[in-house]
Amino acid sequence: MKTLADLKKIREKAQEEMKLRDGKVRIKIVVGMxxxxxxxxxxxxxxxxxxxxxxxxxxxxxxxxxxEKGLSSMEPVVDVIEEGKPKVTYGNMTPEKARRxxxxxxxxxxxxxxxxxATGD
Amino acid sequence: xxDISLHLLDIIENSVRAGSRNIQIRIIKDTxxxxxxxxxxxxxxxxxxxxxxRAQDPFFTSKTExxxxxxxxxxxxxxxxxxxxxSFKIRSEPGKGTVLTAEFQLDHIDRMPLGDLKETLLSAIVxxxxxxxxxxxxxxDKDKEKSFHFETAPIKEELxxxxxxxxxxxxxxxxxxxxxIQITNMEDV
Numbered sequence: 001m002k003t004l005a006d007l008k009k010i011r012e013k014a015q016e017e018m019k020l021r022d023g024k025v026r027i028k029i030v031v032g033m034x035x036x037x038x039x040x041x042x043x044x045x046x047x048x049x050x051x052x053x054x055x056x057x058x059x060x061x062x063x064x065x066x067x068e069k070g071l072s073s074m075e076p077v078v079d080v081i082e083e084g085k086p087k088v089t090y091g092n093m094t095p096e097k098a099r100r101x102x103x104x105x106x107x108x109x110x111x112x113x114x115x116x117x118a119t120g121d
Numbered sequence: 122x123x124d125i126s127l128h129l130l131d132i133i134e135n136s137v138r139a140g141s142r143n144i145q146i147r148i149i150k151d152t153x154x155x156x157x158x159x160x161x162x163x164x165x166x167x168x169x170x171x172x173x174x175r176a177q178d179p180f181f182t183s184k185t186e187x188x189x190x191x192x193x194x195x196x197x198x199x200x201x202x203x204x205x206x207x208s209f210k211i212r213s214e215p216g217k218g219t220v221l222t223a224e225f226q227l228d229h230i231d232r233m234p235l236g237d238l239k240e241t242l243l244s245a246i247v248x249x250x251x252x253x254x255x256x257x258x259x260x261x262d263k264d265k266e267k268s269f270h271f272e273t274a275p276i277k278e279e280l281x282x283x284x285x286x287x288x289x290x291x292x293x294x295x296x297x298x299x300x301x302i303q304i305t306n307m308e309d310v
Contacts, residue, residue, distance in 0.1 A: 002297045010280075010287070011280055011281060011283050018283075025284070031248065033134050035131050046244045046248065057288045058288065059287060061286065064249070064286075
């Protein structure tokens with residue numbers, strides 16, 4: 001059984017790491033989780049991002065969810081937001097595409113232009 | 122939606138969009154009384170009787186309303202529950218919150234599977250760090266009762282400014298939820 005004591009250890013370790021990089025979140029991933037997004041597989045896309053973050057130990061990446069954004073025909077839709085850079089929106093996402101976005105964009109900093117459906121705000 | 126867990130995620134997202142700060146998710150599997158019941162209660166803005174009625178009617182939702190309110194998610198869940206001898210209820214009060222209950226006949230041949238409950242719960246919890254989730258799983262089988270209770274508020278308090286998508290935290294949440302699902306035999310429902 002997991003306990004709060006396990007969490008305390010995680011927190012201490014995470015705080016050490018955060019000190020080394022000024023506690024900043026480098027990149028934010030926002031998965032659209034409206035009704036049509038869910039029906040089109042957004043939960044599996046979310047799952048893939050969480051798996052990749054966990055397996056690759058990406059400690060400076062944040063993932064959240066949002067509702068519909070009027071891009072229903074391109075669901076599942078994912079925004080990647082990096083400080084000081086225009087927002088990149090990926091569409092028609094799948095777990096495979098999400099993995100490629102993690103490797104190329106999140107880790108190596110190259111936008112995967114094949115999947116981009118919008119940029120900027 | 123292919124399974125109940127995807128409907129559940131959709132309902133949770135409605136609660137989040139209604140500005141809820143606390144969402145309770147309760148799942149009861151009762152083999153004696155032969156039902157599977159899902160209850161989602163929130164402290165969001167709630168709905169007046171007219172909005173509540175429209176939320177359950179697929180033909181009443183125009184596109185502009187769909188953007189600010191609820192879409193097809195609720196009517197589809199209602200239909201799926203009623204198709205397998207179940208029931209569907211929403212109680213709501215403006216300013217107080219909403220309680221949604223969907224019940225399915227457990228052994229009905231047309232009942233969709235519960236699906237990947239772990240992914241729904243994990244996704245909702247980490248995707249909405251601003252919301253406190255309370256998760257209760259109950260299973261009643263003959264005279265055996267098993268239950269699991271999971272609260273995210275104490276976890277977030279312990280973590281302080283460490284995000285829920287921190288790698289080890291994802292693993293922690295995943296393992297905790299998995300344990301609960303196994304304890305209550307909700308894997309292949």
